[in-house]
Amino acid sequence: MEDEILGKAYDGRLMRRLLAYLRPYRGQAIVALVATIAASALALVQPYLMKVAIDRYIAQGDLAGLNTIAVLFLLVLVGSLAFEYVQTFIMQMIGQRIMFDMRMQIYGHLQRLDLRFYDRNPVGRLMTRVTTDVDVLNDLFTSGVIAVFDDVFTLAGIMVVLLVMNWKLALVSFSVLPLIVLVTQWFRRNVRDSYRTVRVWIARINAYLQENISGMSTVQLFRREAQNYARFDEIDRGHRDANVASIFYYAVFYPAIEVVGALAASLIIWYGGGRVIQGALTLGSLVAFIQYSSRFYRPISDMSEKFNLLQAAMASSERIFALLDTRVVVENPAAPRQAAGGSGHIVFDHVWFAYRGEDWVLRDVSFEVAPGERVAIVGATGAGKSTIVNLLLRFYDVGRGRILVDGVDIREMELDALRRLFSLVLQDVQLFSGTIASNIRLGNTDITDAQVRSAADAVHAGRFIDRLPQGFDTAVAERGATLSVGQKQLLSFARALAFAPQILVLDEATSSVDTETELLIRDALRVLMGGRTTVAIAHRLSTIQDMDKILVLHKGEVRESGSHQQLLAARGIYYRLYQLQYRDQELRAVARTDAR
Ligand SMILES: Nc1ncnc2c1ncn2[C@@H]1O[C@H](COP(=O)(O)OP(=O)(O)OP(=O)(O)O)[C@@H](O)[C@H]1O
Ligand SMILES: [Mg+2]
Incomplete structure (x- = not known):
């Protein structure tokens, strides 16, 4: 459920770390910032030009002056368009590059994490990190960081201009601000909640689909289509309703802001119009005032949207950073040692291992595989056979004891050099x-x-x-x-x-194939094992009788070891296992003759 938690709206620590991704592109970001401010400054000039046109030229009937101002107005428009283009293009480009950097970083980190991490983290969640969460951050960089400067600059600029033009009228138009604050607060609170609900439903849809698409044949076999359809209908409905609910807030918010803006405009016309009639204010100023105030409310509504963006980005970055901060446990040693000779000699030296805490899966396992020797490991399901392979290839690190390959503790070997020695057939x-x-x-x-x-x-x-x-x-x-x-x-x-490879590791290579294929496989195995150190895990004792050594693993301990004949003679666990399978085979043979 960690996917759905939305934390603080702003976290300085996270923000600083996020901004570090901007660092390689800071030159471009500065250009974008300058372009943004230039564009908003030019936008601020437009109503003022309008005022000048009305007061100075229309009122005086000065056509030439009006032409000049019209050309100027056009230039300002073109200029702000050009700056806006520069800003948008650069910011989108930076956003894409940061997304690229981040995805590569996450993927690179995922490649270094060990199996213990993947035991804990479902695939769907990790996919979300690399895709959706990174996208959210892209939104932050492309339409958040720089655009906020734009909004703040525009707001401050308009306030200053209005106050300078006529402070009384300015105060009249600011009088609607408390209303704006109320509406914005209401919107922010509700949208945050509905955003959270939508995320919960999206996570459910993903989890449900992932499981049910990959298990489609089982669903069809057990004729669960109708039930699963109904269940998905429920989830999908929840998702739709959550989205509809958030549409409601947006649908109320934007018109409400418009209404407040119109209210401000009517206040300006009412109060300012009176002043114009009294001759205390020029008509041009009044027009400019109305225009400025209409531009005043857009940044406010934009900013409350960006607030949501910021919040989503904080949540996403927190999850991404948690992933990136996951410590790599199975690590390359600082000073790696080279295995001498490389003959494929394996030693398990009093190895203990637990997947969780003190829940020992292997207890004090010791054995040796000489170069070129072929060793089989047998034992009941859950005895720890595959675990031995996992440790040998360093998918996990041992709890106690050590594993030597060619005389070197595998923890002191370069991971790449270690794994290069093996071929693993699962x-x-x-x-x-x-x-x-x-x-x-x-x-x-x-x-x-x-x-x-x-x-x-x-x-x-x-x-x-x-x-x-x-x-x-x-x-x-x-x-x-x-x-x-x-x-x-x-x-x-x-x-x-x-x-x-130097060493061949096989885990249950010969189960679940037909007899003919098994014969092929057995022959293939002979080729594969030829002259190589081999560790083979087998369920069918018939396939391993000619191995050099057989280890019998029982509840995480090596209980017997020796050749097939030696183990049979010892009349221990192996003997009983063999008898069971042998009797089984005999019974099957009898059944076959009966059937004929
Ligand atoms: N990733 C894991 N996390 C936690 N416990 C695990 C994990 N993998 C295996 N185990 C547990 O460790 C024990 C040994 O498992 P292992 O896979 O080594 O058995 P195995 O001998 O290979 O059995 P099988 O013959 O069925 O393949 C089992 O009890 C199993 O439940
Ligand atoms: Mg196994």
Whole structure:
């Protein structure tokens, strides 16, 4: 719900930090500021020229003078137009550049944050940071910061001019100001509340859509369309009603300001007209007065809108800065050490780990994988197998103990150097939009087309790729939706092989594929593991019998280790697991014969 909190309208600390983004463009900003002030100054001159035209030339019947003043008026108009153009163009440009800088900064920071952060933050929320929140700040820079100067300058300028022209009449026209203050206060308070409500509903719409679009097949399978439609109808209705409510305030506010302005104008005509008749005021001054006062109320209503903008920007920047201030926990060491030799030697040395507090998921795990050795990790669901992989690749840092790769604590290694050693194959293959080939080489230009081809062939992926319409150049849909699970698995093997890592890490690589594909995959694995240090997590014991060593993980502890034969002979956990699966297989075999 943090998305919906609106904090203070103005926070100096946040504002200073926001303005720092303007710093690279301060030269341009100054030009825009000067253009703004020039434009508003020229706008201020117009009613005065009107007064001069009426009093000095129309009243005297001076046609030549009237021509001059008309030309002057035109020049002033063109001038203020030009300045306004400069100001608008520069400010929009600066706004776009700041948005660009900010998005790059946020994205860069997101790339450095560790998995613990992503465990806590749903994707939708992070998307909002990079898109909507940045947009709100853009509004602040393009129509807020500089435009406020414009408004303040115009207001002050008009006040001074009016007071100088005729202070009594000026006071008469200012007499409506308390009304303006009242209307503005009312508007500000209500619009802020309705803005908040609208944000709440937008957040709900986003969350609901995100979940329901990605889960569409489940929705359809369980025939939840009607219920979900009704639920969305409710949310959408709430959103519409909240917006309609805020329209009401706008619809009342602007006419109300107009009415107050008209009231001021009639006061000026009533009082000023009397003075003109008495000869205490010129007709030109009266006209100028009316014009000035009509320009007086626009900046006021603008400013109350900008107040809302400011408030929204404060809330957005607070969230953006909170994200940018999130400490990067898994960090590159200050003085990285190079792993000597790089033979792929892994040591877990009394490793403890918890995702939360003292809730230990791994307890005192110690084991060693010699260079070139193939080690399997087995254990029940939730035993902590994937956690071991997460720690080895430093997606999380260990709680206690240490992990050594080639004799160096992985926390002392450059992250890039560490991860370069590994290829990780997960059951849930992550594909990106692009082509088959681009998904194998993942943007690594060192991998040639020939290498992509031979990696694919080596793991038996070449055959299905060749059957695709454009072979290796076939487009891959988002998340690889157009490929089967087995095909994605083979692709990820090809990817792992193309990167030719020192150490191969497999997590449940052989579940959920048909027998034929499993055979292909098993063969592909042999290719992949050839001569490499391998850590493989497997559920099916049948696939790991020829591994050099098997570790049995139970409730976060390594309870047994040894070869398949040794573990069977020990008659421990592994033996029981094996018997269970073996019996299962036997039963299935019996069932098959029965069916025939
Ligand atoms: N990101 C996380 N945040 C909090 N707890 C987690 C997280 N990931 C895993 N856990 C917990 O840690 C424990 C070990 O999970 P892990 O994924 O390592 O199990 P696993 O052995 O790989 O199981 P499986 O065979 O089902 O894949 C589980 O109890 C799980 O609930
Ligand atoms: Mg797992």
